[in-house]
Amino acid sequence: MAPVPGSGLAKGLAVTLRTMTKKTVTEQYPDAQPELPPRTRGVIGLFEENCTVCMLCARECPDWCIYIDSHKETVPAATPGGRDRSRNVLDRFAIDFALCMYCGICIEVCPFDALFWSPEFEYAETDIRDLTHERDKLREWMWTVPAPPALDPGAEEPKELAAARKAADKLAAQQQADQSGQEDRPGQADQSGQPNRPGQEDRP
Amino acid sequence: MTLAAASHGFLSPTGVEIAFLLVGLVTFGAAVVTVTTRQLVHAALWLVVALGGLAVEYLLLTAEFIAWVQVLIYVGAVVVLILFGLMLTRAPIGRSPDADSGNRWAALTVAVASAAALVWVVVDAFRTTWIDLDGPAAGSTAVTGASLFQNWVLPFEALSVLLLAALVGAIVLSRKAKAARAGEAPPAKTSPTGASSSGTSPSGASSSGTSQTGGVR
Amino acid sequence: MNDALDVTLRLLIVFVVFLAFPLIVGQTEHKVMAHMQGRLGPMYAGGFHGWAQLVADGVKFAQKEDVVPADADRRIFQLAPAVALLPYLLVLLAIPVGPGEGAVGQVVDAGVFFVLAVMGVGVLGSLMAGWSSANKFSLLGGLRTAAQLLAYELPMLLTAASVAMAAGTVSLVGILDAFEWWWLPWQIVGAVVFFVAGLAELQRPPFDMPVADSEIIFGAYTEYTGLRFALFLLAEYAGIVVLCGLTTVLFLGGWHGPWGADGLGWVWTLLKAAVLAFVVIWLRVTYPRLREDQLQKLSWTLLVPLSLAQIALTGVVKVVIA
Known part of the structure; x- marks a missing residue:
């Protein structure tokens, strides 16, 4: 059936009129903060305690916007006659956000979970040089990092938990076996406590 | 008067x-x-x-x-x-230097x-x-209309016919040009009549506008 | 002395209306357009829902430098905004708001002709601007303006003539005095044609090819800055006020209302004009811009025949009634 001439015109008018009666999608930003989705990539926060100054982030950064200074400190041997251990101490950790392109490679590449995405986005400056933020500022942003959102209901179990559960199950089974065989060979039970460490540290 | x-x-x-x-x-x-x-x-x-x-x-x-x-x-x-x-x-x-007449x-x-x-x-x-x-x-719309359609109706109509002839002539001229071009080249979809009719529109507007409003009186 | 006071008062009122109403229409456009697009529009200037946005804009325009291009024709370039704006001020003088002679700036005997003639002069301002800017986009805009005026002046005149035939007078006040409610269905085609042609003459979307920003930047006004540019914008919105007022007076019965017009005639006029202004904004939001050839085609193949048919209908009905 051919459409009535002008029905398209009327439909257009109806669409705009209907939109006018609906609630607008505008958010009054400075007055009302936006509701950001989880894992929003606003700015990069640093959790210094986890940093080992491995320099992976600085080397992987495509923009070379991460500056790291460090020095070595010698830790005296814990036991007499032992060897002194050396340790890296972070002196400076700065990210130039005028160069950063928010690719997130540094965060992905960090082996010790020292870098995190923070949803903070209001860090505009009037001078481009002020956009190089030092570690105290990066640390402040660390506290704005939200807890990771809960997994979807049907999601696969996280690898950390799976590994921990596997180890715990193994341990339980072994203890079971030990208890049943305790009458035969006492004195061997304590050695099985080792492998149940999860291996990965939890996030702070 | x-x-x-x-x-x-x-x-x-x-x-x-x-x-x-x-x-x-x-x-x-x-x-x-x-x-x-x-x-x-x-x-x-x-x-x-x-x-x-x-x-x-x-x-x-x-x-x-x-x-x-x-x-x-x-x-x-x-x-x-x-x-x-x-x-x-x-x-x-x-200034246009050639905007002068001998x-x-x-x-x-x-x-x-x-x-x-x-x-x-x-x-x-x-x-x-x-x-x-x-x-x-002495020159209000009513007076003008009345005198136009009582005393001067014949010249008025003659002028209308003249303008109509000009209008028709313009259309004929543009049509001929189109037909001639269509003969030598594949027919183009854009018609040149728009230009010609827009050219004659003021005269058409004047004659019909005045005649319609005057005709009421 | 009393006469002088009367004249001064009328001129003052018309002038205030001329300055205030376009701003109101402009602000309404800001807000209505925003909401039709799911936005909020201006919210800050003035505190309450951005009511003073256009005032702020005016202050901004006044602060800007008034640039005249080096190759431009100086005097004509500077004169053009006034030529574009003043005709609408004159037209406002002749539009009756309520019944009686007290509610019109100046009774003009050949009101319809006066109004249409003076509105046509306003387009000269755009032409002058387009030519004198020494800019090819401006020139193109001027050309399009002229072509559009030539195409749409005719249906506008013909439909206005239809109403004049129906009323038996070309005086705006006289037309309103003769108005009956059944003129509305009788002249509805003419009303639509008049309104559409008027929109085209004002270069409002969807008929804004002369200023099509994606093609020719801002048409004839490309080179203008500061106050002169603001004057062109004001002319556009004054044009909306004038067009809505005229359509109201000619086709919608002006101060006539369903419950009588005693003392409230001007409310009816303003209400109808406001609804029409809303429609103008609504059309702008809804429809995309026509192409130049589509515009010409719409006028010559649709609006002109329709207006001629309306005139024929008016004549037939008039004769039958008589």
Whole structure:
């Protein structure tokens, strides 16, 4: 059936009129903060305690916007006659956000979970040089990092938990076996406590 | 209108007459500049001033209808058409050195002669006739309509037919051009009639507009 | 003395209306357009829902430098905004708001002709601007303006003539005095044609090819800055006020209302004009810009025949009634 001439015109008018009666999608930003989705990539926060100054982030950064200074400190041997251990101490950790392109490679590449995405986005400056933020500022942003959102209901179990559960199950089974065989060979039970460490540290 | 010419001196200085004279001077000056300026678009714009001044003169003579039609047709349509044509072809900013005519003296002679003839005829015809500006308007829409369709209906219709003929002629000319082009080249979808009909529109508008409103009265 | 006071008062009122109403229409456009697009529009200037946005804009325009291009025709360039704006001021004088002679700036005997003639003069301003800017986009805008005026002046005149035939007078006050409610269905085609042609003459979307920003930047106004540019914008919105007022007076019965017009005639006029202004904004939001050839085609193949048909209908009905 051919459409009535002008029905398209009327439909257009109806669409705009209907939109006018609906609630607008505008958010009054400075007055009302936006509701950001989880894992929003606003700015990069640093959790210094986890940093080992491995320099992976600085080397992987495509923009070379991460500056790291460090020095070595010698830790005296814990036991007499032992060897002194050396340790890296972070002196400076700065990210130039005028160069950063928010690719997130540094965060992905960090082996010790020292870098995190923070949803903070209001860090505009009037001078481009002020956009190089030092570690105290990066640390402040660390506290704005939200807890990771809960997994979807049907999601696969996280690898950390799976590994921990596997180890715990193994341990339980072994203890079971030990208890049943305790009458035969006492004195061997304590050695099985080792492998149940999860291996990965939890996030702070 | 009264015939009491004796009671009026020649140009007794009433306000209206002074205004009439001044506007007339402005109109005359604008007209002279129109034909003497070397800047094409300026000429067209001075023509606006001249035609507008003429409309004001009509108004001062209480011929309100004619005045507004003058503005509507000449300023609103004819000058726009002239400007349109100028911009479409050549409208340089500044003087055009070739905007001159070799036979300016012949043109001046013809202009002066026709002006003299017109002035002589008008003065001869209306020498002792005075328009009573205080009484009922002698040139209102009602009066104009009535006289147009009672006393002057034959010339009016003849003019309408003339304009119609011009309209038809324009369409025929543009059609022929299209047919000739279609013969040698594959037929183009864009029709040249739009340009031609827009060219004739002011005359069409003038004839039908006046005839329709006048016809009511 | 009393006459002088009366004249001064009327001129003053018309002038205030001339300055205030376009701003109101402009602000309404800001807000209505925003909400039709799911936005909020201006919210800050003035505190309450951005009511003073256009005032702020005016202050901004006044602060800007008034630039005249080096190659431009100086005097015409500077004169053009006034030529574009003043005709609408004159037209406002002749539009009756309520019954009686007290509610119109100046009774003009040939009102319809006066109004249409003077509105046509306003377009000269755009032409002058387009030519004198020494800019090819401006020139193109001027050309389009002229072509559009030529195409749409005719249907506008014809439909206005239809109403004049129906009323038996070309005076705006007289037309309103003769108005009956059944003129509305009788002249509805003419009303639509008049309104559409008027929109085209004002270069409002969807008929804004002369200023089409994606093609020719801002048409004839490309080179303008500061106050002169603001004057062109004001002319556009004054044009909306005039067009809505005229359509109201000619086709919608002006101060006539369903419950009588005693003392409230002007409310009816303003209400109808406001609804029409809303429609103008609504059309702008809804429809995309026509192409130049589509615009010409719409006028010559649709609006002109329709207006001629309306005139024929008016004539037939008039004769039958008589």
